[in-house]
Amino acid sequence: MSSHAEAVGHGHEEHHGPPPIHYSSRVPPQVLGMFLFIASEIMLFGSFFTVYFFDRVVNHGVHGHWPPPGFHRPAFVAGINTAILVTSSFTMHWADTSIKKGNRNGLKAGMLLTFLLGLTFLLTQVIEYHRIGFNTGDTSFAATFFGLTGLHGAHVFVGLTILLVMTIRSFRGHFSPEHHHGIEIGGIYWHFVDVMWIVVYVTVYLL
Amino acid sequence: MRNPLRSETDAFRFVLLTIGYFALIVLGSLIDVWVGVGVFAVLTAAALWLVFRSRTGERPAPPDETA
Numbered sequence: 001m002s003s004h005a006e007a008v009g010h011g012h013e014e015h016h017g018p019p020p021i022h023y024s025s026r027v028p029p030q031v032l033g034m035f036l037f038i039a040s041e042i043m044l045f046g047s048f049f050t051v052y053f054f055d056r057v058v059n060h061g062v063h064g065h066w067p068p069p070g071f072h073r074p075a076f077v078a079g080i081n082t083a084i085l086v087t088s089s090f091t092m093h094w095a096d097t098s099i100k101k102g103n104r105n106g107l108k109a110g111m112l113l114t115f116l117l118g119l120t121f122l123l124t125q126v127i128e129y130h131r132i133g134f135n136t137g138d139t140s141f142a143a144t145f146f147g148l149t150g151l152h153g154a155h156v157f158v159g160l161t162i163l164l165v166m167t168i169r170s171f172r173g174h175f176s177p178e179h180h181h182g183i184e185i186g187g188i189y190w191h192f193v194d195v196m197w198i199v200v201y202v203t204v205y206l207l
Numbered sequence: 208m209r210n211p212l213r214s215e216t217d218a219f220r221f222v223l224l225t226i227g228y229f230a231l232i233v234l235g236s237l238i239d240v241w242v243g244v245g246v247f248a249v250l251t252a253a254a255l256w257l258v259f260r261s262r263t264g265e266r267p268a269p270p271d272e273t274a
Contacts, residue, residue, distance in 0.1 A: 031213060206233055206236075207233070
């Protein structure tokens with residue numbers, strides 16, 4: 001057997017499966033995936049904000065003030081909800097820093113608290129929808145209000161699903177200081193949800 | 208300014224910056240609408256300046272050889 005054939009045969013014995021992945025990006029593929037996903041989400045929220053501001057500019061000219069007469073925005077309850085969601089970002093960060101330091105109890109407590117705070121936020125929003133006194137078909141203001149807050153609520157629901165998986169995996173001991181990408185990626189998404197709520201709260205409820 | 212999507216820590220820092228950014232705009236708008244608009248313009252210009260300054264002066268991290 002020639003030396004080339006030996007080398008090929010030897011290599012064939014050692015390596016099974018597809019060739020190793022070549023990373024052309026400086027960003028890890030999981031982070032790049034989340035980056036592209038969030039970029040698409042920003043465009044989605046951007047389209048909803050465009051509709052909201054268009055409606056606001058047009059109807060402000062018609063009615064003279066915003067929101068239109070007869071509509072009340074529950075800014076106080078939403079403010080409490082904002083504090084809850086911002087707190088959940090702190091607990092999420094606590095969970096991430098805990099696992100980086102090898103503190104599994106901190107990770108578990110942080111993840112559980114983050115999930116519960118997120119759940120509280122979503123339930124409060126659902127209760128607020130029932131009490132708000134108008135529905136999607138009442139005016140364009142109502143439609144854009146429910147559109148923006150509902151879109152964000154859907155993202156919180158997705159985030160809660162991710163957080164639930166992360167929390168279960170935390171309690172099963174799937175993460176370590178060396179392997180905690182599941183916490184890192186989910187944490188980025190949760191912080192994105194938090195940032196989007198701050199934008200929604202300020203523009204829809206306060207300004 | 209670091210890319211807020213590179214890590215959880217950077218994303219958390221971005222949350223804090225967002226809170227500060229909007230808190231100042233809301234405080235300004237409570238005084239007067241045009242003060243709020245002014246604060247928005249100044250903060251947005253400052254944020255853009257920070258982003259573009261760091262892009263020209265900061266090289267990206269080398270790829271992870273262990274990946």
